[in-house]
Amino acid sequence: MAVMTVRDVDVRLGGRPILSQVSLPPLQPGRLTALIGPNAAGKSTLLRALIGAIPARGTIAIDGTEVRNIDRHTRRGLLSYMPQAVPQGSSLSPYELARSYARATELALSSPDLDRRIAELFSMLGLMDDAHRPMQVLSGGKRQLVGLCLTVIHQPAILLLDEPTSALDLHWQLAAISMVRGYLDRNGATAVMALHDVNLALRFSDEIAVLKHGRLVAAGAPADIVSPDLIAEVYGVAARVETCSAGFPVLLADRPTSTATSTASPG
Numbered sequence: 001m002a003v004m005t006v007r008d009v010d011v012r013l014g015g016r017p018i019l020s021q022v023s024l025p026p027l028q029p030g031r032l033t034a035l036i037g038p039n040a041a042g043k044s045t046l047l048r049a050l051i052g053a054i055p056a057r058g059t060i061a062i063d064g065t066e067v068r069n070i071d072r073h074t075r076r077g078l079l080s081y082m083p084q085a086v087p088q089g090s091s092l093s094p095y096e097l098a099r100s101y102a103r104a105t106e107l108a109l110s111s112p113d114l115d116r117r118i119a120e121l122f123s124m125l126g127l128m129d130d131a132h133r134p135m136q137v138l139s140g141g142k143r144q145l146v147g148l149c150l151t152v153i154h155q156p157a158i159l160l161l162d163e164p165t166s167a168l169d170l171h172w173q174l175a176a177i178s179m180v181r182g183y184l185d186r187n188g189a190t191a192v193m194a195l196h197d198v199n200l201a202l203r204f205s206d207e208i209a210v211l212k213h214g215r216l217v218a219a220g221a222p223a224d225i226v227s228p229d230l231i232a233e234v235y236g237v238a239a240r241v242e243t244c245s246a247g248f249p250v251l252l253a254d255r256p257t258s259t260a261t262s263t264a265s266p267g
C-alpha cells in the first residue's frame with residue numbers, strides 16, 4: 001500500500017505554463033480519484049508529470065519520497081500508467097504481451113500462477129477469445145481492454161489511467177471500471193483516472209478533481225462538488241444534477257451555453 005501526495009505542481013511545456021499550482025486530495029489506498037475537465041485542461045499532462053515522464057515543480061511523492069528520487073526499477077513496480085492512445089496493433093498476441101509485461105517488472109509469480117492471473121483478467125474483460133490473436137487484428141476497443149490488463153498485470157500500488165474507457169462500448173466501460181475498482185479494493189491500491197464521462201466519474205470515484213486551463217477548479221467527494229454551476233463554469237454546458245433511483249448523482253446535460261474556452265493556459 002502506498003500514499004501519493006500531489007501538491008502545488010507546476011509544469012511548463014514548449015516555453016509556456018501548462019499546469020499551475022495543481023494539488024490533489026491525498027491519493028489513499030483503495031481510493032479512486034477521477035480527473036475531469038475540458039479538452040486541453042491539462043489532465044494528460046498531470047498524469048505524465050505524476051509518473052515522472054515530464055519535469056514538474058512542486059511535490060509529487062510516494063510515501064514521502066519524491067517520485068523523481070525513486071529509482072526506475074522500483075518506480076515501475078509501484079506506478080503503472082495507461083496512456084490515452086489505444087495500444088498499437090502488433091504481431092504479438094494479448095497473451096504474449098501480458099507475459100512479457102509481467103516478466104519486465106519481475107513479477108514474483110510462478111508461470112502457472114501468472115497464467116491464472118492472465119486468464120482471470122482476460123475473462124473479466126472479455127478477451128479470452130482474442131488471447132492468442134495478433135493485436136493488429138483486434139478492434140480498437142479490444143486493444144484498449146488489453147492495455148488495461150497490461151496496466152494491472154504486475155500488481156502496482158498506483159494506477160494512472162488516461163481515459164481508459166474512451167474506445168469502449170457501454171458494457172465494457174462498466175466492466176473496465178468495475179475491474180479497476182475491484183483491483184483497488186483487493187490490493188489496497190490507488191488510482192487516478194482521467195475521464196470525459198462525468199457520469200462514470202460520479203458513479204465510480206471516491207473523489208473528483210476538476211481541472212480547467214491547467215488549474216484545479218474543485219476537488220472533493222462527487223456529490224459535494226459536481227453542480228450545475230460547476231458544469232457551466234468548466235464545460236460551458238447547461239446541466240442538471242439529479243439523484244438516481246440507486247442514490248447516485250447523475251448529470252443530465254442539456255445544451256452548450258458558450259463556446260469552449262479550454263485552450264488558454266494558466267497565466
Ligand SMILES: Nc1ncnc2c1ncn2[C@@H]1O[C@H](COP(=O)(O)OP(=O)(O)OP(=O)(O)O)[C@@H](O)[C@H]1O
Nearest residue numbers: 013014018037038039040041042043044045046263
Ligand atoms: N509537449 C508539449 N509541448 C507544448 N504544449 C503541450 C505539450 N503537450 C501538451 N501540451 C499542451 O498542454 C495543454 C494540456 O494538454 P493535455 O493533453 O494535458 O490536456 P487534456 O486535459 O488531457 O486534454 P484532452 O481532454 O483533450 O485529452 C494543451 O494546450 C496542449 O497543447
